[in-house]
Amino acid sequence: MSQFQEDAVIDPSDMEIAAMRSALGPLGEYVASIGMDRPLADYDKDEVLRLVEVVVDAYQAHMLVEHERMAERDRAFFEQRASRQASVSTGGDHHRIPF
Structure with missing residues (x-):
């Protein structure tokens, strides 16, 4: 693994993990639309850019x-x-904690 790749990896929060999971459906739909049997290496530049867009948008x-x-x-x-x-400042229940 290159130094860049090691530095780029972070521990995602639960919310980020949920966001990543939410991208799986749109990603699958896009890949299915261009052919599930095609390896990623066979995608042309526009197809890769669209794949990135689909994932980032989701x-x-x-x-x-x-x-x-x-x-x-x-x-x-x-x-x-x-x-x-x-309520407390206008004569409400003075025994309540205001938060």
């Missing part, structure tokens, strides 16, 4: 959805926290 789409889901969860948490703090 990976990014999954990551975007996950980041949006996480942002929504965080937004809801902070809205609830702000609501509880407002």
Whole structure:
């Protein structure tokens, strides 16, 4: 393995692994569309670039959805926290912890 390849390998997070797995379906569909019996070495430049595009698009789409889901969860948490703090400051239950 070259030095570049060794340096390029990282330990993916669970979210990254899920994103990689989400690319398998589109990757399989693309490979099936150009011929599953063809070795990768027989792909022309445009086919390889399309393969990369399919994988990267699926990976990014999954990551975007996950980041949006996480942002929504965080937004809801902070809205609830702000609501509880407002309740405490306006004479609500003074014994509650505001978070």
